[in-house]
Amino acid sequence: MPKDLERDLGLSAVIAISMGAMIGSGIFILPGLAMAEAGPSVVLAFLIAGVLVIPAALAISELGTAMPEAGGDYVFIERGMGPGVGTVAGIGTWLTLLFKGALALVGGMFYLDLLFQLPNLTATALVIASLLIGINLVGVKQTGQLQTYMVVVMVVILAGFIAMTITQVEGGSYEPFFADGFGGLTSAIALVIVSYAGVTKIASVAEEIKNPARNLPLGLLISLVITTFLYVFIVFVLVGIVDAETLSGTNVPMADAVEPLFGFWSVGIIVLAAILALVSTANAGILTASRYPLALSRDGLLPEQFEYVHPRFRTPIVSILLTGGVMLFIIAVLPVEEIAKMASAFQILVYALVNVALIAFREGDLEWYDPDFLTPFYPWMPLFGVVSGFYIITQMDLLPLIGAIGIIVFGTVWYFVFVKDRVDREGLAVDAVRREAGRQFLDETATQLTTAATGNEVLIALRRDVSRLEEDRLLRIAAPIARFRDSRLRVVRFDEVPDQYPLDRATAQSPGDLEFEERTDDLAEELDVPVEVAEVVSHDTKQAVVNYAERRGVDLLLTRADPVSRLRTLFGRDSDWILEHAPCNVVFVQAGKLDSLDEIAIVTDQSPFNDPLKVELADSIASIAGGRIRFLFAAGSGASDSSIRTIEAYHAELDEQCSVPVEGTIVQSDAKLDALLAELRSADVVILSTTTHRLLPDLLFQRDTDRVATRLEQPVLLVHSRKSRRATFLEPLVERLLFRD
Structure with missing residues (x-):
């Protein structure tokens, strides 16, 4: 019997996990990097980024109450758009969380170094990451409780920071507000939008939430409102009290803000808040990211080993170990700025896809789809999320775009090599x-x-090399069609001569095959259908058939099918030429x-x-x-x-x-x-x-x-309607992907 995950996360744990995944690098690391992109308008960048996340947050709330399954947004995208897109989305979202968690730990070490002068920041980050991996291996309940305590302390400290510093803001710090223009603002939005990743990541543990119909949307919306409030006010304070050049070049903007005002003791408090926030982000990243290999495995997109749930701790230990191992690798080899940019690129793509998935479910007209929460302003809200998401992606730097494209390529290749033959849905x-x-x-x-x-002509086009048996078969098939339609039936034999041979001489030397006419008349009388018989001589039979059909206003053409061979495909089939040019329906x-x-x-x-x-x-x-x-x-x-x-x-x-x-x-x-x-x-x-x-x-x-x-x-009738448009080179591939039997 397959094992499942235990539902033991309440509303407070949902809020804590969601906020813990959001409040971290977004406030303690990214303000400096974003200030370098946009100048004082970085405050607006954080606000707009929060607004752009709303469609995805609402979509996650609706989909999560309809399908509370492990995997979250990946599950919704995979169910809505199929395993091909789901594979890319699952891997991309998994890496988004890993990059965000790695960013939080690396950034946290800059703050910890202010107090303890760490000999090696990377090594310390690796040790803390290993401890968090162990906590997640023990169980989700312990993780949720730890997350709640850390988030409460962190929010209290950040609220105190705002209250004590907002009166020190100098208005002149915001002039000129758009120092780097609209382009700088857009770049900053693209960079900081990953700060809100936690608002959708909580859905990845929806299978473990008590009463998900209530706790999931409520917890998600509460965490989003609180986090947006904190981001906007804290960045407003940072820009107003920290010198622009200092803020643009620092990895510890919060410490730089309080030290001149309140001394070194305040730095200690901020370091505590930063460590709690960043470790909380990393912890939530491991927790939620580890559920993606589990969900991918359940759906047959990864090997079944990742679905294993420990019988005692009831955690997917294989998935957690893989997730933790990759996070350790990212911490060890990548610089903090590149980690942030790549995380944002992946996250924006997922935001857009989850809105597309919502539309797919709404338009799917499914009897079982009955969410307890409905996205307001449908379909404009998800459409806004899709358009805005893809626009922001186009404004990103080249490196994160290359990373995102690389994940898409890898996910696509993995799907076709490993998944396609194993999954049939x-x-x-x-x-x-x-x-x-x-x-x-x-x-x-x-x-x-x-x-x-009715009243049109049915044409049987024969070649001289057609056997009597084939003539008989074609006539027996065409006769009932003509009778049902009340159409004339024409049986025409086409004789082809070399180009060097004049057609008039060929016609003169071949007055007609009386035996063919008599044989056809006898069969027509047997089948009780009037038949007109004719012969046509030409240099090109296929062209003659099409020309004859045009002149006579033929509605249906029947002729012998060409033998199937790759040699005929290489040098061209007469049947294909007829399909391209015939003015009527064709049956081979x-x-x-x-x-x-x-x-x-x-x-x-x-x-x-x-x-x-x-x-x-x-x-x-x-x-x-x-x-x-x-x-x-x-x-x-x-x-x-x-x-x-x-x-x-x-x-x-x-x-x-x-x-x-x-x-x-x-x-x-x-x-x-x-x-x-x-x-x-x-x-x-x-x-x-x-x-x-x-x-x-x-x-x-x-x-x-x-x-x-x-x-x-x-006999096999190969039918082609004249209404069918000409197929493009890629159409067979597209047809195979979209209309798989």
Whole structure:
């Protein structure tokens, strides 16, 4: 039986953990670095940064009350946008917390050094980090209690600092307020926004919170208000009482502020507050960051070892040890400023993604999604969070951008190498795309079935090398379609001669194949359909077929499918050229034994254009032949419930609109292709979609459609609607990512 985490964090622990993750580097380290970017407007930068976090905070409150699971914002992003984006978000958020925790410990050593003259700041930070790792290994309850005590003492000291120093502020220190312009202000916002990271990180331990419906949103909002208040007033004081040049170049801005006013004893108090705040931040960072490998492992995105929960302490010790080890590495090798910038870059990206996830859940129309807290001003609030987040990212320095891109690349590669074949599910955003495609499919199908073309021509295009058996098969398939439509059926044989041979001489020397005409007439009489027979001589058969279809106003073209081979892909297929240029719907018929038309099987793929045409053709054939239709959709064994419901919905709709009996089947198996083939072998005719082959992807990888068609013995109709637009080079890849079966 899998182990879970115990719920033992109350409201006070939620506030303490959230504030402990926020109040730290943001107030004791970053004011100096941000002052160097923006000048006196650094005060406004902290305020705006707090405002920009509000959409993410509200989104976390709503999502957290709906899904109180370990992993927090990663879980929401992964569930909303799928495991691909979830992998990147999980790793990125995990590293954000590690960088922020490392920044807090490294910065704390600057303050500790003021009192004790430390021989090695980095070594001391490593020792303290190791102690915090041990505390987290013991248990979450002890961590929450420790966090509460540290935060209470820290807030009291910071409030006293504001009260004692605010009267010393000199107004002239703020002139000029925008010393470094709007660009400097924006850069400072991008730098300090990581100070508010704790406001969303508390959701990563939502699974351990008592009464999360109340304690999560309430604790989160209380901590955000208090922290924003402290940040703005403390930075206001720092700018007003510390010389601008000193503030811009110091790593201990709080100590530099109080020493001239109150002497060395005040520095001791500030050092105590700084150590409590920064160690609290690091402690919360280890606590919350360690839950991300746990959540990733539960979802199959990391090896299962990270899911292990200690039977006594009930903590994910493997995940904590990994998290602590990486934090120790960051402390040992990176300078404080670069740690801060990279943490901010990762955090802003996650803020934007969590707002996108909220939209995905709201628009997902899920019966189970019933949060106790709803984000106000939806959808404008999350949209503001997305737009503002990505704008701030563009204003960052090159190095943190490179770091963020590196995480995205690594996460993407990890997903495709390790995760993709192990996880068969999709996010709600993908499901929404599927549902929209399904709705479009239903609309197109209804239109196609109720306004089937009548009075147009159905063309059977034959080459001279087509066998009599293939002629017979094409005519037996096309005849019921023409009868159902009340259309004329034309059977045209195209004869190709070399370019050097004049067409007029070729026509004169080949007056026509009487045997072909007689044979076709006999079969047409048997099938009770009027047929017109013709022959066309040309230098280029594919061009002649398209030209003939244009001149005659052909609505549907049937012709033999080209054999599947990579050599034909390399040098070009006639069928692909016809697909690109034909003015009508096209059906390529692959050779196979045709005994009857009792069962017509359609493999549906939610193509809004090809699927309706396949339905119309199958209904035409089955209606005249007295057969039935079977719809099959190939899905993985782990396909989402939303996807299954979408497929079932349009299968049911087809049952109502077709004039013959319809059966819908969803094939769920890890070996989807083999399972689909097993279901198709009982059919008399199989209908699939087809699109234009592309040189590079199709030369390297055979299409699933081709793999299915070549392994079946019965006739296979490869259908392409004239409404389908031309596929781009990347479309097969995008289609595979968005519409995975």
